Amino acid sequence: MGILLDRINNPRDLKGLVPRELNKLASEIREEVVATVTNSGGHLASNLGVVELTIALHRIxxxxxxxxxxxxxxQSYVHKLLTGRKKSFASLRQYGGLSGFTxxxxxxxxxxxxxxxxxxxxxxxxxxxxRDLSGDNYHVVAIIGDGAITGGMAFEALNQAGHLGSRLIxxxxxxxxxxxxSVGALAKLLDKLRFDHRYYRVKEESRHLLSNLPLGKKLYQLGQRLESGLRGLVSPATFWEELGFTYMGPIDGHNIPELEGALVKARDYLLKPTFVHVITTKGKGYRPAESDAVYxxxxxxxxxSTKLIPTYSEVFAQTMLHxxxxxxxxxxxxxxMPEGNYLNIVQAEFxxxxxxxxxxxxxxxxxxxxxVTQGYLPVVAIYSxxxxxxxxxVIHDVCLQDLPVVFALDRGGIVGEDGKTHQGTFDISYLSLIPNLIVSAPKDENELQHLLYTAVKSDHPMSVRYPRSLGLGVKLDKEFKEIPIGKWEILRDGDDVAILAIGSMVAPALDAARELAKDGIGTTVVNARFAKPLDEELIKELASQIKRLVSVEENTLNGGFGSSVISLLQGSGIADAQVRCLGIPDEFVEQGSQDILRAKYGLDRSGIAQAVLSLLPNATSSSLSKNRNEVGSALTRPILGRWK
Ligand SMILES: Cc1ncc(C[n+]2csc(CCOP(=O)(O)OP(=O)(O)O)c2C)c(N)n1
Structure with a gap:
């Protein structure tokens, strides 16, 4: 760690530094961020771009x-380094470590x-x-990127802020x-502001002119109108001012004195919403990131992992191209998210x-x-x-009107190091609630192709959920085929227990079955590729013949696939079957590697095998018996009657 950064234990320590030291500190921070993030993974270019801005904010x-x-x-890594978290910075995004977000x-x-x-x-x-309601007087500063400001919520907030006129930066x-x-009309507007400094000059000159005139009140007001008319003529900054904000900028976001000057002005002189437009370079100071900020x-x-197997996202994009x-x-x-969904290969051709x-x-x-209403077949590629x-x-605009939109849900299930805000562990539940919607998840990347094809043909809204991971390395069929909606697939037969696994959980369920077979335990494994509609016939058959079912999903147990199976059986009168549901309990899943987290929730070979064993009181498995009672996230209940 650099000498100056070593001295900064909280933002107050920044205040005594002189400009030369601030630039040196910025370099040290960049070194620290590059060293840590290239090891732990994370958002590199965004953080390198806000080093000076973060220093200035914490000084002002x-x-x-x-x-x-x-x-x-x-982009809060620099903020973390300056606010007492530098000692744990190496744990960024690791299990039990610092979060990659605020x-x-x-x-x-x-x-x-x-x-x-x-x-x-x-x-x-x-x-x-x-603050205003309680008569306090602290400052509130929101820092938002030109990407994030395209989100509707940001506009809703700006709209209310301008209306209220509250002091806010x-x-x-x-x-x-x-x-x-960044895309869209707003991005074009910002481009104009960024590259056309004419407005700034004209504004400064008109201010100067007005301040030097021997003005009476009327003339001053006329001058004000003249200034805003002039702005309207030459500048898109008027947009922010019409929203009720005082616009300041554009400011060089890598020049600390310039940033501080603007922030002081916003802090001390303006008692209304203020918009400070700061220009930064993504990846600043690290040449590879500056020249390829997307990567x-x-x-x-x-x-x-650098295995040569394609990821699910890549297979999705290839399928879409076809x-x-x-x-x-x-x-x-x-x-x-065109990058995350690999859509550049489709964009290049279409x-x-x-x-x-x-x-x-x-x-x-x-x-x-x-x-859809005009005859197109849209696929919304979106993370869970x-x-x-x-x-x-989804409910009101798509499903209520039964419009066949396809939802390609990437990052379904546990996503890993991005943590609680990014885990895709709710979609099976929130989508299964909705009438008309078909909810599916493939067992491997080959089935992903077929389900996407099925979805496009289905004539109803349909979601296809797949995990953030490499595929299983299976052969990809050249021809796509339609999979009958609501039909599951039996992958393995056995008399003792039936495992109903969905999506990413099919592979570990098969592994568990193989393991259990070594101890003479016969397990049926079902690829339950549709969470809705369920394969009612098959569930009833398995429940009445095998009587012991384990459902496995990488999703919350609340209202998930397992609970749909239980509801179905409760209504069917098959009273003597037992269902054990494996999934995520009622909590937000922390950050950590997918392997660690899946093991924590029993969503791996060993956890699934233990759930099977728990339904067979007299059975033991030589390789699995050690941890037998540690299945943390399983719920067992008889189909009719009370929770166990
Ligand atoms: C609702 C939502 N959609 C998508 C994302 C994924 N995402 C994370 S950062 C980012 C880009 C943000 O761009 P910008 O605000 O300009 O910040 P920059 O990284 O350029 O500094 C996106 C799309 C997200 N975090 N939240």
Missing amino acids: FESPRDKIIWDVGH TRSESEHDPFGAGHASTSVSAALGMAVA VVLNDNGMSISP FHGVAAKNA LVRQDPRVVIITPA PQRVFDVGICEQHAVTFAAGL TFLQRAIDQ
Whole structure:
């Protein structure tokens, strides 16, 4: 760790540094961030871009009394280093370590937790209004990127802030990039402000002119009108001012004195909402990240797997390329994640049929619904965690009208190091609630192709959920085939217990069955590829013949696949079967590697085998008996009657 950074234990320690030292500190911070993130993985380029901005914020404001709120929170590593967390910085994103986002429980300097985009202005406005109601006088600053500001919530908040006129500072960290280049009309507006400094000059000159005139009150007001007219003529900054904000900028985000000058002015002189437009370079100071900010937005941990098997996301994109080629009605929508979904391969060949709508999940879903009404077949490519944003759009705009939108749900299940805000552990539950929607998950990457094809043909809304991981390495069929909706697949026969596994849990269920077979335990393994509709006939048959069922899902147990199976059996009158449900208990899943977390919840070979054994009181397995009673997340209940 650098000499200066070593001396900074809290933001107060920054205040005595002179400009030369501040630049040196910025270099030391960059070194620390690059060294740590290339090891732990994480958001590299975004953090390198805000080093000077973070230093300036902590010198001008008094955190934690003043509230500094980072949107998304993925760019808060520098803030963590300066707010007493540098000793644990090496644990970033590890199991039990520092979060990769802002987290209230981690520090008093994180007044608001985040992970999903576009929330900062709403939270900041809530704090500013609370301050005013209680007669307090601290400052509230929200820092939002030009990507995150495309999210509808940010506009809703700006709209209310301008209306209330509360004292609030919104810093726009404008680097021209979301993960990919920022898209949309707002991005164009910001481009104009960034590259056209004419407005700034004209504004300064007109201010100077006015201040030197021997003005009476009337003439002054006329001058004010003249100034705003002039602005309207030459500057898109008027946009922010019409929203009720005082606009300041553009400011060089790597020049600490310039940043501090603007922040002091916003802090001390303006008693209304202020918009400070700061221009930064994503990846600043680390050449590879500056020249490829898209790749370096999020980097993998050093020990990440480099096997040559394609990921599910890659197989999704390849499948979409074929489907777009085959059918001119198929179009793809991504809310700002073309990279994560590998859609660049489709974009390269069909730029007109892939729509990056910005960080706008709600709009993405209803935009898709509109496309369907005119005969198109939209596939919304979205991470499970981000579809949470758009539940009403899925219910009200898509499913209520039974419009065949396909939801390709990437990162379903445990995602790992991004932690609580990003785990995709709710979608089976929140989607299974909705009438008309078909809810599915493939057992491997080959079945992913077939389910996507089925979804496009299904004539109903349908979701296909797949995990954040490499595929299983199975052969990919050249021809796609339709899978009968609601039909499951028996992969292995056995008389003792039937495991009903969905999606990513099929492979470990098969492993568990093989293990149990060594001890003479016969297990039926079912690929329950549809969580809705369920394969009623098969469930009833297994429940009445085998009588012992284990359901396994990488999803919350609350309202999940297992609970649908139990409800079905409760209504069917098969009273003597037992069902043990494996899944995630009623909690948010922390950060850590997928392997660690799956083992924690018994969602691996050993956990599944133990759940099977728990239904066979007299059975033991030589290899598994050690941990037999430690299945943390399983619920067992007879189908009719009380919880055990
Ligand atoms: C609701 C939501 N959708 C998508 C994402 C994924 N995501 C994380 S950071 C990011 C880009 C943010 O861009 P910007 O706000 O400009 O910050 P930068 O990284 O450029 O500094 C996206 C799309 C998210 N975190 N939340």
